[in-house]
Amino acid sequence: MTDHAPDDRAARLRERLADRLENAGLLRSAAWRAALTAVPREVFVPAFFRRGDGPRGTLWTPALPDAEGTDAWLEDVYADETLVTQLDGGVHPGDVDGPVGGEPTSSSTLPGLVVRMLEDLAPKDGARVLEIGTGTGYSTALMCHRLGSDHVTSIEYDPAAAARARTAITSAGYTPRLIHGDGLLGDEEGGPYDHLIATCSVRTIPPAWLRQVTPGGTILTTVSGWLSGSGLARLTVGENGTAEGRFLPGMVSFMIARPHAAPALDDYSDLLRQPSDERPARHDREVFQSWIPLFLAQLAAPGAQGLSTRADGGPWLYHAIDVSSGSFATLTPTSDESGFLVRQGGPHRLWDDIEAAIDAWETAGSPPQTAFTLTVTPTEQTVRLDTPDGPSWTLPTWLPPARRTRTDTLAR
Ligand SMILES: C[S@@+](CC[C@H](N)C(=O)[O-])C[C@H]1O[C@@H](n2cnc3c(N)ncnc32)[C@H](O)[C@@H]1O
Known part of the structure; x- marks a missing residue:
């Protein structure tokens, strides 16, 4: 039995969430508190997928209020959690009966991250924002x-998500400019x-963003890539296609x-069969599991993708594979499992570059991510470790849609 009508209950849960986010230092202003306690998240997440482990990887179970009861349902909606609403670019919770595999799209x-970013963005009254x-x-x-x-x-980008969002935003009483x-x-x-x-x-700051945000304005975005290293950057836009700023704290x-x-x-498989050389790895599997080392690996090998494989009963192997240059690095545990060997082939020694980046960061005292800056010019985008003689890395070149290569197009 419900003690309160769902609307009252939802309002109380919003207040509770706001208190929690305030205590965590994520919600820092009365203005964003007012927004958080007013907007009904349940309208935007009428159903979602709950994550679970299956015998062959992650499984997603649809979670709908009818099946769970309104109270339990609202508790979940107002938890500080990301709620996955679509898999594989088209599967929604109402489409399936039971657990399914798939990639969240x-x-x-999670509201804590949303409000933290809105506080970081800090728009003043009257500001115009593009999301x-x-x-x-x-x-x-x-x-x-x-x-x-x-x-x-x-x-x-996604037509189904755009249509669902339009319905939810309208039914909550808002009328922003929405573009699919x-x-x-x-x-x-609209700029x-x-x-x-x-x-x-x-992977790279789009030039259109630099044109469409006024000089002195802000771009807040995560920069990431195919190894899944990531950092939240806040840039101030300058004149003529330039911007600069710093990475902010937090994973x-x-x-x-x-x-x-x-x-x-x-x-x-052919790529991995190329002639290669092998040596002991100085930095190994932990690179893929540590926040700043993975960010550095991303910067040092921007074309590489991470992959782990295992032959029947054998050890896990960890690969960085750059298809465009035809280069790879494979980490294999030593026979006594005391460390890893790295085998590298192709024109670039990917692991040498990754280790050099991590070495430079360690030599600088392993500073936090806030020590990294991002400078954007019309010709180059550079992440720099802002320490004396700090190293720098160039982000991948921006390819306008018409000139995207076949692989870029395929990735859509
Ligand atoms: C993490 S979700 C956004 C969460 C959202 N702000 C909210 O509060 O519900 C990321 C969204 O970005 C969309 N997306 C991915 N690539 C995009 C692109 N190039 N342009 C616009 N949206 C894109 C995805 O389809 C997905 O819906």
Whole structure:
């Protein structure tokens, strides 16, 4: 039995969530608290997938209020959790009866991260914001509440997610400018904007964003890539296609923008059979499991994808594979399991580059991610370790849609 009508209960759960996020230091202002306690998240997440372990990997079980009861359902909706709402670019919780496999392709980001990013963005009254990655529309609605719907534009790549978000945003009473399209191209007609916030990650800052945000305005986005290293960068836009800023604290990651997704790793066996050399690894598997080392690996080997494989009964092998250059590095445990050997082949010694980046960071005293800066010019985007003689790395070259290579197109 419910003690309160669902609306009252939801309102109390919103207050409780706001208290928790305030105590955690994520919610820092009365203005965003007012938005968080007003916007009904349940409208944006009418159903979601619950994550579980299956015999052959992750399984996703649909979670719907009818099956769970409204009270239990609302508790989940107002937990500080990401709620996955779409798998594989088209499977929604109402489409399946039981657990299914698949890759998340849309979600409602955990509210703690949403409000933390909105606080980091810090738009003033009257500011105009462009959001990339509408998803469920929840974060869009928070911004509408805070700034007014006519100050908010949001772009969603996925047609089904865009349509569902439009319905939810409208039924919650907001009327922002909603676009179904590629957010990497921004919104030329609706700009200029004072701020851009991306809730999907990018490999390279799209030039359109630099054109569409006014000089002095802010871009807040995660920069990531195919090894899954990630960092949240806040950039101030300059004149003529420039921007600069710093990475912010926290382990922040988002699903990668679909046009920036890795090409399928269909047949890499020939690539791994190339002539190669082997040596003891100085940094090994832990690179894939540690936040800043993985971020550095990403910067040092921007074309590489991570993969782990295991032959019947054999040890796990960890690979970094760069299909475009035809290079690879494979980590194999030594026979006494005291360390790893690394085998490298192809034109680039990927693991040498990754180890050199981690060595340079360790030599600088292993500073936090806030020690890294990002400078964008019309010709180059550079991440630098902001220490005396700190090393730097270049982000992948931006490819306009018309000039995208076949693999970029396939990745959509
Ligand atoms: C983590 S979800 C967004 C969460 C959302 N802000 C919310 O509160 O529900 C990321 C979204 O980015 C979308 N996306 C991916 N690539 C995109 C692109 N190039 N342009 C616009 N949206 C994109 C995905 O389809 C997905 O819905």
